[in-house]
Amino acid sequence: MYNFALLDENSKREIRRSVLKAIAIPGFQVPFASRELPIFYGWGTGGLQITLSLIGKDEILKVFDQGDDDSVNAVNLKRLIQLTTGVEVTSDTQSATLLQTRHRIPEQTLTSDQVLVLQVPMPEPLRKVESRETETARMHAEKDYGKMFVKLYEDVLHHGEITLSSDYPVLVFDRHLMATTPIPRWDVPKLDQAENLFLFGAGREKKIYAVPPYTDVEPLSLEDYAFRVEDFSNKQCVFCKSTESYLNEIPSPEGAGQIYACSDTDFCQKNRNQ
Amino acid sequence: MNPLLSVHNLKKIYGEGCDDCMGPSPRPGPDNLCPICGSIIACTDVTFDVYPGEVLGIVGESGSGKSTVLGCINLTTPVNGGEILYSRLQSGIRNILEVDAQTRRTLQNIHFGIVYQNPHLGLNFSISGEGNVAERMLVADSRNFAAIQEKVHNLFERVELSSARFKDYPINYSGGMQQRVQIAKALINAPSLILLDEPTGGLDVSVQAKILDLIRSISRELNVAMIMVSHDIQVIRLLCKRIIVMKHGRIIESGLTDRVIDDPQQAYTQTLVHSTIQ
Numbered sequence: 434m435y436n437f438a439l440l441d442e443n444s445k446r447e448i449r450r451s452v453l454k455a456i457a458i459p460g461f462q463v464p465f466a467s468r469e470l471p472i473f474y475g476w477g478t479g480g481l482q483i484t485l486s487l488i489g490k491d492e493i494l495k496v497f498d499q500g501d502d503d504s505v506n507a508v509n510l511k512r513l514i515q516l517t518t519g520v521e522v523t524s525d526t527q528s529a530t531l532l533q534t535r536h537r538i539p540e541q542t543l544t545s546d547q548v549l550v551l552q553v554p555m556p557e558p559l560r561k562v563e564s565r566e567t568e569t570a571r572m573h574a575e576k577d578y579g580k581m582f583v584k585l586y587e588d589v590l591h592h593g594e595i596t597l598s599s600d601y602p603v604l605v606f607d608r609h610l611m612a613t614t615p616i617p618r619w620d621v622p623k624l625d626q627a628e629n630l631f632l633f634g635a636g637r638e639k640k641i642y643a644v645p646p647y648t649d650v651e652p653l654s655l656e657d658y659a660f661r662v663e664d665f666s667n668k669q670c671v672f673c674k675s676t677e678s679y680l681n682e683i684p685s686p687e688g689a690g691q692i693y694a695c696s697d698t699d700f701c702q703k704n705r706n707q
Numbered sequence: 708m709n710p711l712l713s714v715h716n717l718k719k720i721y722g723e724g725c726d727d728c729m730g731p732s733p734r735p736g737p738d739n740l741c742p743i744c745g746s747i748i749a750c751t752d753v754t755f756d757v758y759p760g761e762v763l764g765i766v767g768e769s770g771s772g773k774s775t776v777l778g779c780i781n782l783t784t785p786v787n788g789g790e791i792l793y794s795r796l797q798s799g800i801r802n803i804l805e806v807d808a809q810t811r812r813t814l815q816n817i818h819f820g821i822v823y824q825n826p827h828l829g830l831n832f833s834i835s836g837e838g839n840v841a842e843r844m845l846v847a848d849s850r851n852f853a854a855i856q857e858k859v860h861n862l863f864e865r866v867e868l869s870s871a872r873f874k875d876y877p878i879n880y881s882g883g884m885q886q887r888v889q890i891a892k893a894l895i896n897a898p899s900l901i902l903l904d905e906p907t908g909g910l911d912v913s914v915q916a917k918i919l920d921l922i923r924s925i926s927r928e929l930n931v932a933m934i935m936v937s938h939d940i941q942v943i944r945l946l947c948k949r950i951i952v953m954k955h956g957r958i959i960e961s962g963l964t965d966r967v968i969d970d971p972q973q974a975y976t977q978t979l980v981h982s983t984i985q
Contacts, residue, residue: 575809580846582850586842589852657852
């Protein structure tokens with residue numbers, strides 16, 4: 434009924450070619466011919482197309498959304514990929530070879546034989562400060578990123594600190610400014626000198642970009658206002674008692690106050706099993 | 708003394724252009740249109756030098772090509788011919804019309820400063836006044852917030868902007884304050900040339916006098932060269948030792964300001980001088 438992995442072979446080849454180009458120029462947004470899919474733009478079509486064009490029969494797949502393997506978006510994407518490929522699906526970060534994610538990088542450090550595919554809503558980091566596509570293209574070509582630093586300056590001026598929370602801009606390989614997708618700041622340092630390959634796919638915006646293994650990824654900052662991650666000091670996960678993971682804030686079931694729980698469900702489960 | 712900037716046979720045509728108006732010394736017509744093909748001759752055969760620390764005036768009526776010349780020097784308007792030699796680049800005297808994009812940005816951000824009559828052209832209205840000036844240092848690779856802020860505040864005090872208004876957005880500034888911020892923005896990276904495109908047009912007379920005072924004291928203290936474009940001959944007389952008179956995209960007369968104003972040779976210059984209300 435379907436071709437293996439839904440897309441036709443020529444489409445998959447075109448996407449793989451764009452992926453190769455993206456790996457060759459770290460952080461550069463490579464245009465590609467985003468295909469029609471049986472899901473809407475904005476639901477992970479960019480990541481899905483990369484996954485579908487890379488996947489082989491021996492792959493072990495993990496799809497998760499905000500760190501959660503059982504959220505609606507993740508489950509539906511997982512079902513679609515499994516239905517059209519028959520590959521093995523897992524929630525175990527360690528044993529997966531191909532991982533697709535929305536808004537998180539797993540707590541567990543990935544290895545050189547794993548590929549993490551990120552779903553990207555807005556691939557252009559300069560869109561916050563410049564609305565014209567012709568102008569952002571020129572700024573990337575000339576490495577003219579002064580305007581982004583003006584944004585940081587204005588943040589410090591009005592709020593006393595850099596207010597960018599998710600989708601923090603990073604400089605990749607000391608050359609291209611890159612949007613990190615809405616991953617929290619917590620996950621940004623994991624991109625730097627990582628063992629694994631990161632691939633970023635934006636279906637609606639028709640762009641693919643990549644961070645190859647062992648690449649310098651530096652979050653933008655001012656000399657006297659350094660980049661910092663979210664502060665979870667004095668907080669721990671209510672389930673696994675971890676103090677070293679990114680925590681979700683949840684209204685307390687007892688009424689007043691908040692409780693905190695690991696965002697990465699696989700990490701949390703493993704902690705509890707130990 | 709060697710000139711800071713030498714402009715040779717600068718030409719800017721809007722329209723198709725023909726062999727005549729694209730060539731040297733195109734045929735003059737009754738207006739600034741080419742009599743053969745009808746293209747607009749924004750400027751042609753414009754040649755002049757600017758020396759370090761001097762204030763050069765350019766006068767002329769609306770549409771005479773004054774602002775076009777400034778746009779060409781600031782490398783924001785692409786030209787159709789001529790060369791602009793600039794002497795302060797590390798690589799020596801260079802024709803700045805032929806430099807690469809990165810050198811062009813260095814020239815625009817560090818070597819030149821520009822003040823427009825319309826503050827919407829010179830200021831970014833979506834960021835604070837302080838951010839506007841800081842932007843010039845940030846694009847010139849300064850990355851220390853405290854150091855940048857100190858320099859901006861010192862300059863704001865120099866241009867007499869009230870410290871309570873530093874963080875305000877340009878839309879909330881008065882016309883005079885907007886021009887002060889533009890002047891601070893032009894000065895922040897210690898440029899060797901400032902381009903002033905009718906900086907006091909549209910301001911009331913008392914504010915105009917204060918801004919002109921500021922420009923005059925800056926040019927004396929910092930020894931920065933300026934090209935001042937204006938249609939107001941009194942403003943030019945106050946600030947400039949040397950002036951150029953333009954009409955229909957061409958220079959029709961130039962010389963020491965006192966000589967040109969007291970003894971104008973061209974009919975147009977005579978009209979310009981005598982039509983001023985004394």
